Amino acid sequence: MRAALLTLARFGRDRLAVVVLVAVLAVPALYGGLLVWGFWDPYGRTGDIPAALVNLDEPVEAPDGSEVAAGDDLEQVVLTSGTLDWTTTDADTAAAGLEDSTFSVVLTIPPGYSAQVASLAGDAPEQAVVEVRTDDAGNYLVGVLARDASDGIQEVAGSQVRADYLDVVYGLLGQARDAGGEVGGTAQDLADGTQQAADTARQVADGATQLADGVAQVADALADVDDAVADTPQVADAIEDLAGALAARTAGASEAAEDVSARLSALEDSLAASGQTDAAAQVGQIRDSFDATVVPAIDDAASDASDIADDAGALSELAADAVASAGLANEQGAALADGAQAVADGAQDVAATLADDLAPAAQQLADGLARAAEELDVPITDVDGETFGEILSRPVTVDLVREHAVAYPGDGFAPAFAGLGLFVGALLVFLVLPPLDRRLRLWGAGPLAVAAPPLLAGGAVVVVQSALLLGALLLVGVTPDAPWVLLGVLAASAVSFVALVQLLRAVLGVVGELVGVALLAVQLAAGEGAFPIQTTDPVLQAVHPYLPLSWTVDAVRRAVAGGPLLPYVAVDVALLLGVAVVAFALTCLAARRRERWTTSALRPSVELV
Numbered sequence: 001m002r003a004a005l006l007t008l009a010r011f012g013r014d015r016l017a018v019v020v021l022v023a024v025l026a027v028p029a030l031y032g033g034l035l036v037w038g039f040w041d042p043y044g045r046t047g048d049i050p051a052a053l054v055n056l057d058e059p060v061e062a063p064d065g066s067e068v069a070a071g072d073d074l075e076q077v078v079l080t081s082g083t084l085d086w087t088t089t090d091a092d093t094a095a096a097g098l099e100d101s102t103f104s105v106v107l108t109i110p111p112g113y114s115a116q117v118a119s120l121a122g123d124a125p126e127q128a129v130v131e132v133r134t135d136d137a138g139n140y141l142v143g144v145l146a147r148d149a150s151d152g153i154q155e156v157a158g159s160q161v162r163a164d165y166l167d168v169v170y171g172l173l174g175q176a177r178d179a180g181g182e183v184g185g186t187a188q189d190l191a192d193g194t195q196q197a198a199d200t201a202r203q204v205a206d207g208a209t210q211l212a213d214g215v216a217q218v219a220d221a222l223a224d225v226d227d228a229v230a231d232t233p234q235v236a237d238a239i240e241d242l243a244g245a246l247a248a249r250t251a252g253a254s255e256a257a258e259d260v261s262a263r264l265s266a267l268e269d270s271l272a273a274s275g276q277t278d279a280a281a282q283v284g285q286i287r288d289s290f291d292a293t294v295v296p297a298i299d300d301a302a303s304d305a306s307d308i309a310d311d312a313g314a315l316s317e318l319a320a321d322a323v324a325s326a327g328l329a330n331e332q333g334a335a336l337a338d339g340a341q342a343v344a345d346g347a348q349d350v351a352a353t354l355a356d357d358l359a360p361a362a363q364q365l366a367d368g369l370a371r372a373a374e375e376l377d378v379p380i381t382d383v384d385g386e387t388f389g390e391i392l393s394r395p396v397t398v399d400l401v402r403e404h405a406v407a408y409p410g411d412g413f414a415p416a417f418a419g420l421g422l423f424v425g426a427l428l429v430f431l432v433l434p435p436l437d438r439r440l441r442l443w444g445a446g447p448l449a450v451a452a453p454p455l456l457a458g459g460a461v462v463v464v465q466s467a468l469l470l471g472a473l474l475l476v477g478v479t480p481d482a483p484w485v486l487l488g489v490l491a492a493s494a495v496s497f498v499a500l501v502q503l504l505r506a507v508l509g510v511v512g513e514l515v516g517v518a519l520l521a522v523q524l525a526a527g528e529g530a531f532p533i534q535t536t537d538p539v540l541q542a543v544h545p546y547l548p549l550s551w552t553v554d555a556v557r558r559a560v561a562g563g564p565l566l567p568y569v570a571v572d573v574a575l576l577l578g579v580a581v582v583a584f585a586l587t588c589l590a591a592r593r594r595e596r597w598t599t600s601a602l603r604p605s606v607e608l609v
Contacts, residue, residue: 051086489572
């Protein structure tokens with residue numbers, strides 16, 4: 001125990017040693033804290049992921065005559081949903097943005113979207129489709145986040161479409177019900193007119209019966225022929241007037257019946273156009289029955305009433321002849337008696353037909369149409385119920401397209417783990433190699449000569465590490481789209497990392513190793529190896545573009561997933577090699593400062609053992 005305390009007490013002899021001890025103590029907290037911070041709530045920050053919205057839809061006219069602009073409605077819903085950071089743009093800009101990672105997701109509302117939505121109110125409904133496109137070459141996990149966002153978009157769009165569908169269908173039903181009410185009103189007018197005609201026919205029949213009785217009395221009492229015949233023209237004229245009124249009434253009833261039939265036909269067409277084929281069929285049956293029974297009966301009654309009017313006119317002429325020619329009283333009296341009886345019988349038949357058959361039938365028709373108009377409240381369609389229910393339950397589906405899709409999650413996480421492995425390898429290189437050649441320093445060699453051999457040796461080691469890493473990736477199942485490009489990216493990354501670690505060791509000594517470990521933690525948190533960088537803290541987003549591991553992850557991801565390599569991979573490799581050149585130049589400056597040996601260099605407070 002005493003020996004352990006003495007060992008730890010050595011760190012208190014020098015400030016640098018204290019710094020190293022504190023750094024060693026802080027490394028686990030640094031790694032744990034940074035990584036947990038970096039991946040704290042990626043799903044809660046999806047609203048910061050840049051996404052493009054492309055609306056190619058055009059409004060269409062619904063069956064009820066209203067305009068359906070479902071694409072515009074969906075656009076407004078998506079823009080205000082907060083699921084992603086949406087930007088409206090055109091198709092070309094969106095495609096280019098997805099390729100260069102300006103956008104992580106592209107939502108396209110295709111042409112004909114409104115037509116698909118409007119089809120739900122017809123006989124051939126179609127499921128509306130929108131497209132969500134991601135690119136695994138940009139980020140693998142953004143596709144997972146896009147699926148979650150797509151579910152929300154699908155639900156919101158489906159709710160909007162169902163609301164539009166109900167607006168259209170119930171609008172058509174309202175029109176159909178109004179039309180049904182108009183037909184019912186006309187049918188009621190017909191019923192009232194028929195009842196009035198029946199009443200008039202009864203009056204005609206009563207008058208004709210009285211006339212027949214009077215004529216019979218004339219025939220039986222020719223002695224009183226002058227007095228009886230003198231009254232006959234007035235009675236005959238009254239009968240003729242009543243018969244004319246009856247004919248007019250029945251003619252009006254016939255026209256009303258034709259109007260009812262026409263309105264029933266129009267109602268049937270309106271229901272059929274709105275997709276309510278069952279209701280249209282019911283109205284068609286009513287119209288057929290009406291045309292087959294009521295219309296012929298009314299036409300017959302009108303014809304009979306016309307005949308009665310003609311007979312009444314003839315009767316009036318006979319009465320006039322009887323008055324003018326009393327000498328023919330016997331003959332005309334007999335003929336007049338027969339005619340009067342025929343008129344009375346016909347009037348009785350017409351009155352009975354109108355009162356007993358036509359009036360109740362017309363009233364029944366009016367009542368039935370009124371009930372039908374009131375009951376048109378539930379949408380009716382001839383589409384198969386199961387199919388229609390399935391489409392209405394999911395009226396909008398999202399077609400999720402992953403460009404340059406990788407086969408397994410391992411392919412998606414390979415860029416981050418490959419970069420991590422290379423940086424750890426670079427740290428290990430200068431645990432076994434000195435950052436500056438001590439032998440050449442003792443001989444008084446220049447800074448370039450002192451710094452170059454360790455870098456060349458370390459570079460050779462890390463290039464071999466890169467080749468072995470590629471072999472390991474292939475062995476576990478990673479299938480790169482461009483394996484030779486991947487090897488070049490790994491080698492360039494390794495050289496960049498080893499040059500950076502050499503600089504840290506040359507300037508800070510052993511502390512440089514600890515700084516390198518801390519730098520690796522920062523790069524893991526901000527390198528976008530897993531979730532999109534937009535889902536991390538703004539501080540990590542700010543440093544992300546300037547970290548070598550970020551460039552490695554991007555280049556490796558494109559080499560594994562595929563897609564356009566130029567200019568993106570070339571830029572990443574150029575930046576990595578640029579870091580190597582700058583780091584080596586700074587290492588040479590550090591070597592120049594160390595041309596003179598100091599006590600701390602000969603006897604460091606902390607050294608690797």
